[in-house]
Amino acid sequence: MTSTLPLVVAAIVAWLAIGALGLVRPRSIRYVGRLLFPVGAAVALALAALAVRAIGEPAQTIILPLGLPGLPFHLRLDALSAFFLLLLGAAAAGISMFSAGYFRASEGIAPGLVCLQYHVFLSAMALVIVADDAYAFMVAWETMALASYFLVTTDHRIPEIRRAGFLYLLIAHVGAIAILLCFGVLQGGTGDYTFGSMRSVVLPGGWASIAFLLALFGFGAKAGLLPLHVWLPEAHPAAPSPVSALMSGVMLKTAIYGLLRVAFDLLNGHLWWWGALALVLGLATALYGVIFAAAQTDMKRLLAYSSIENIGIIVAGVGLTILFKAYAKPLFAAITLSATLYHALNHAFFKSLLFLATGSVLHATKERSLGRLGGLIHRMPWVAWLALVGTLAMAGLPPLNGFVSEWLLLQAFLFTPSLPQSFVNMLVPLAAAALVLAVALAAYVMVKFYGVVFLGRPREPNLAYAHDAGRYERVALVWFALGCIVLGLFPVNVIALLDHINEMLLGSTVGRIGSSWWLFAPINADRSSYSPIIVLAGVVAVVLLTIQIVHRQYHGRLRKGPAWDCGFPLQTPRMQDTAEGFGQPIRQVFEAFFRVERTLPSPFDESPNYKVTIDDRLWHWLYLPIAQATDAVARLSGRIQQGRISVYLIYSFLTLLALLMFVR
Amino acid sequence: MTATGFLSQVLQLAIALALAPLLLGWVNQCRAWLSNRSAPPLLLPYRMIRKLFHKDAVVAQNASAVFRITPYIVFGSMALAAAIVPSLATDVPFAHAADAIALVGLFALARVFIALAAMDIGTAFGSIGARREMFIGFLAEPALLMVLFTASLISGSTALPTIVETLAHRDIAIYPSLAFAGVAFTMVSLAENARIPIDNPATHLELTMIHEAMILEYSARHLALIEWASALKLFNYSCIGLALFVPFGIAEVGADWVAILKAAPVLVAKLAVGGLALALIETLSAKLRIFRAPEFLGTAFLLAVLGMLVTQLLGA
Numbered sequence: 001m002t003s004t005l006p007l008v009v010a011a012i013v014a015w016l017a018i019g020a021l022g023l024v025r026p027r028s029i030r031y032v033g034r035l036l037f038p039v040g041a042a043v044a045l046a047l048a049a050l051a052v053r054a055i056g057e058p059a060q061t062i063i064l065p066l067g068l069p070g071l072p073f074h075l076r077l078d079a080l081s082a083f084f085l086l087l088l089g090a091a092a093a094g095i096s097m098f099s100a101g102y103f104r105a106s107e108g109i110a111p112g113l114v115c116l117q118y119h120v121f122l123s124a125m126a127l128v129i130v131a132d133d134a135y136a137f138m139v140a141w142e143t144m145a146l147a148s149y150f151l152v153t154t155d156h157r158i159p160e161i162r163r164a165g166f167l168y169l170l171i172a173h174v175g176a177i178a179i180l181l182c183f184g185v186l187q188g189g190t191g192d193y194t195f196g197s198m199r200s201v202v203l204p205g206g207w208a209s210i211a212f213l214l215a216l217f218g219f220g221a222k223a224g225l226l227p228l229h230v231w232l233p234e235a236h237p238a239a240p241s242p243v244s245a246l247m248s249g250v251m252l253k254t255a256i257y258g259l260l261r262v263a264f265d266l267l268n269g270h271l272w273w274w275g276a277l278a279l280v281l282g283l284a285t286a287l288y289g290v291i292f293a294a295a296q297t298d299m300k301r302l303l304a305y306s307s308i309e310n311i312g313i314i315v316a317g318v319g320l321t322i323l324f325k326a327y328a329k330p331l332f333a334a335i336t337l338s339a340t341l342y343h344a345l346n347h348a349f350f351k352s353l354l355f356l357a358t359g360s361v362l363h364a365t366k367e368r369s370l371g372r373l374g375g376l377i378h379r380m381p382w383v384a385w386l387a388l389v390g391t392l393a394m395a396g397l398p399p400l401n402g403f404v405s406e407w408l409l410l411q412a413f414l415f416t417p418s419l420p421q422s423f424v425n426m427l428v429p430l431a432a433a434a435l436v437l438a439v440a441l442a443a444y445v446m447v448k449f450y451g452v453v454f455l456g457r458p459r460e461p462n463l464a465y466a467h468d469a470g471r472y473e474r475v476a477l478v479w480f481a482l483g484c485i486v487l488g489l490f491p492v493n494v495i496a497l498l499d500h501i502n503e504m505l506l507g508s509t510v511g512r513i514g515s516s517w518w519l520f521a522p523i524n525a526d527r528s529s530y531s532p533i534i535v536l537a538g539v540v541a542v543v544l545l546t547i548q549i550v551h552r553q554y555h556g557r558l559r560k561g562p563a564w565d566c567g568f569p570l571q572t573p574r575m576q577d578t579a580e581g582f583g584q585p586i587r588q589v590f591e592a593f594f595r596v597e598r599t600l601p602s603p604f605d606e607s608p609n610y611k612v613t614i615d616d617r618l619w620h621w622l623y624l625p626i627a628q629a630t631d632a633v634a635r636l637s638g639r640i641q642q643g644r645i646s647v648y649l650i651y652s653f654l655t656l657l658a659l660l661m662f663v664r
Numbered sequence: 665m666t667a668t669g670f671l672s673q674v675l676q677l678a679i680a681l682a683l684a685p686l687l688l689g690w691v692n693q694c695r696a697w698l699s700n701r702s703a704p705p706l707l708l709p710y711r712m713i714r715k716l717f718h719k720d721a722v723v724a725q726n727a728s729a730v731f732r733i734t735p736y737i738v739f740g741s742m743a744l745a746a747a748i749v750p751s752l753a754t755d756v757p758f759a760h761a762a763d764a765i766a767l768v769g770l771f772a773l774a775r776v777f778i779a780l781a782a783m784d785i786g787t788a789f790g791s792i793g794a795r796r797e798m799f800i801g802f803l804a805e806p807a808l809l810m811v812l813f814t815a816s817l818i819s820g821s822t823a824l825p826t827i828v829e830t831l832a833h834r835d836i837a838i839y840p841s842l843a844f845a846g847v848a849f850t851m852v853s854l855a856e857n858a859r860i861p862i863d864n865p866a867t868h869l870e871l872t873m874i875h876e877a878m879i880l881e882y883s884a885r886h887l888a889l890i891e892w893a894s895a896l897k898l899f900n901y902s903c904i905g906l907a908l909f910v911p912f913g914i915a916e917v918g919a920d921w922v923a924i925l926k927a928a929p930v931l932v933a934k935l936a937v938g939g940l941a942l943a944l945i946e947t948l949s950a951k952l953r954i955f956r957a958p959e960f961l962g963t964a965f966l967l968a969v970l971g972m973l974v975t976q977l978l979g980a
Contacts, residue, residue, distance in 0.1 A: 456786030534761035542740035563724035565787040577791035
């Protein structure tokens with residue numbers, strides 16, 4: 001049997017080749033869209049299959065003669081990277097298929113150029129995941145950031161999009177600097193930047209903590225952790241929908257991959273407060289994200305904030321895993337890590353599904369604002385019904401996939417009384433409460449999203465001309481919806497797959513104690529169990545039985561009539577809740593989080609106008625002061641630029657003098 | 665699966681489906697007595713459901729399939745939940761399909777569907793009802809989970825049968841954590857079942873209704889199923905409350921069929937007392953403004969978290 005890693009490298013090269021081929025006929029939609037993107041999807045599918053094979057195999061390494069002389073690229077494929085390759089491949093397969101039908105010649109830059117950037121982005125993410133030295137990792141990481149920057153600014157003629165792209169690039173680089181410094185700490189004075197040597201270095205306690213904090217900051221910036229989340233709600237709406245899906249579904253996960261790689265593979269000697277810090281930060285992010293999601297009026301911004309929420313949940317899971325590991329509870333750590341990885345995989349599926357659905361809606365209606373949509377289930381049944389699956393999954397409802405991972409994570413929280421430290425024991429009930437609150441709010445957000453976009457009556461007359469998604473887009477949506485269902489129904493098999501990673505990172509596994517193929521019981525069935533198949537079968541059986549009985553026993557007569565609505569004779573679509581209206585209770589309860597600016601009309605206005613803008617307070621508390629300070633420093637340093645050659649000569653002369661003083 | 669387990673499963677589900685409307689009728693009767701009105705017949709909910717099944721369904725013109733499938737899904741979730749909650753016996757096969765957390769998920773599934781159906785027609789009342797229901801839901805659901813977590817921490821399990829067996833075998837005393845949890849659970853149940861002080865099941869007053877606003881467009885068999893499902897929901901919540909706080913008289917693993925048959929009258933008696941208590945609470949309180957609901961449910965949430973903290977501190 002051939003080793004898997006060379007094949008993975010071949011897939012990466014194939015993606016790069018497809019990207020380059022896009023330049024051959026960059027304006028031809030038939031060539032780029034109907035040929036190159038589906039081939040890219042096939043490569044992604046192959047990559048996912050390879051990853052499934054590699055996940056149970058021992059780690060493989062390879063050294064590529066690329067890069068600087070004396071600094072070749074080290075690559076390594078182990079269970080952790082195989083899992084994230086699986087996530088990348090599975091998500092990219094669907095998204096590439098969607099892209100095949102999505103990109104149009106008339107929008108933004110030429111499709112061939114998008115194809116190049118898109119495939120460079122994909123291969124850079126794959127390379128991040130298999131990189132085994134800091135040098136290759138950083139090259140891939142930066143390529144990923146740049147490629148995604150160009151993808152975000154596809155419609156670069158719009159100033160807001162350029163601004164969003166710049167903000168994204170800025171925060172990506174602040175994060176990259178932290179990651180670079182983190183690797184600098186991790187090499188521990190050996191000067192050897194391969195991950196293999198970092199693993200064997202034992203850092204003194206303080207340095208290990210610094211490395212962890214740098215990793216949390218650097219990868220947190222990419223993942224959208226509080227307070228570095230501000231780029232997400234700007235960049236996701238700016239990007240074309242498949243790119244949003246790729247960034248939200250996959251790229252955020254590469255940051256989680258990096259965090260896991262550093263925290264569990266490269267670092268050793270875990271301290272409990274690392275875990276507590278990540279836990280608190282993650283939950284704060286989750287709550288913050290979901291509260292803001294509830295107040296959004298743009299469907300892609302809403303989904304972006306909900307990504308922040310999910311990343312928060314994932315990071316909280318990482319934190320709890322570190323806690324358990326620090327207190328040497330291998331089984332509980334394994335369960336928590338499984339829940340975390342599971343949620344990452346689930347999020348990749350349902351968030352890609354929903355972002356792609358917004359792409360179809362955007363193409364069909366030219367509208368992103370929730371306040372001008374509605375009733376699309378009649379016009380776009382395919383998109384609407386498949387998006388319903390994603391909606392229910394993201395709302396964390398059984399028997400779909402979003403519920404399983406949240407269930408497992410809540411189970412993990414209930415193990416904490418076994419921890420020896422009372423402070424942590426007090427922290428965890430509050431943490432569980434915060435997690436549950438975030439999950440419950442997510443259901444609110446999803447009802448708002450789905451109800452306003454797809455249900456009700458069309459809020460604008462031109463929605464009557466909306467058309468359903470094309471063939472390629474449907475295939476992609478079906479792929480993700482099926483993924484949501486399958487991942488939800490067969491948790492035992494997924495956990496068996498994830499156990500390889502637990503084994504590698506923690507040295508312990510969840511195992512199949514008490515579980516059988518239909519019953520998921522991580523410890524034993526008396527402690528906790530959940531069977532999605534029985535839940536689904538039970539509900540479906542009762543539904544079918546009830547329909548049968550009611551129709552046989554009584555009748556199935558049905559009449560159509562106008563809506564009753566308490567007998568109000570005049571009903572217009574404008575009387576439905578808008579997105580603002582639906583989010584209003586949340587805004588009222590969590591008023592302290594928002595910065596609300598209202599312009600109210602006076603009673604005598606000829607054309608009354610009501611306008612509300614909702615802002616992130618952090619923006620005003622953190623980012624604007626930093627921006628102003630930078631501006632002020634720049635202005636001060638600008639004073640030395642006089643624009644006269646004599647002044648610059650004096651500077652040179654003084655510099656020379658100073659140098660002579662030192663060198664002497 | 666044992667034969668008695670199967671028997672108790674069937675019996676439990678049958679009792680739930682059959683007695684749920686009766687519980688509703690009983691509560692209405694008690695409320696009427698307590699407020700000095702002449703009571704409606706005890707069996708009125710049954711007649712109502714039967715009448716509705718006979719009628720022709722009228723559905724709004726722009727209703728989608730979501731609207732028509734929702735009553736069945738809501739009814740299905742509630743029936744499944746009734747099979748899972750150990751009301752009669754702990755040795756029921758379905759109990760393993762969903763533990764306490766999954767049960768809350770099942771309730772959430774029903775809530776999300778009914779809210780989506782309310783938004784489907786696109787009327788002002790439907791969407792206001794959906795918004796309010798989800799608003800109440802996101803406040804009540806965490807509180808309910810915290811109550812269940814308190815019980816789980818005590819019994820070291822989230823499986824309801826194990827919780828019942830652990831709690832039933834402790835010394836009879838007032839445990840502070842369970843006392844907090846009990847108060848919180850009562851408040852949550854009132855909110856979740858659309859009772860006073862959060863909602864009023866008897867009103868169609870535009871500005872105050874929540875649950876009724878959502879199901880305004882339903883008629884005939886769809887409405888019948890939703891009414892039945894609401895009754896089942898009240899029944900399920902009562903049974904969860906009984907399982908957590910009065911777990912006595914429930915047949916345990918290894919019990920013979922006599923014990924299971926004995927458990928049935930005990931359950932009916934406990935539910936009768938519970939219904940009376942519910943009517944008493946409803947009669948004694950007034951409906952809150954919708955924006956006072958966060959305070960009410962926030963209190964419940966805090967009490968439940970307090971219960972959990974007390975469990976951690978005192979181990980009781």
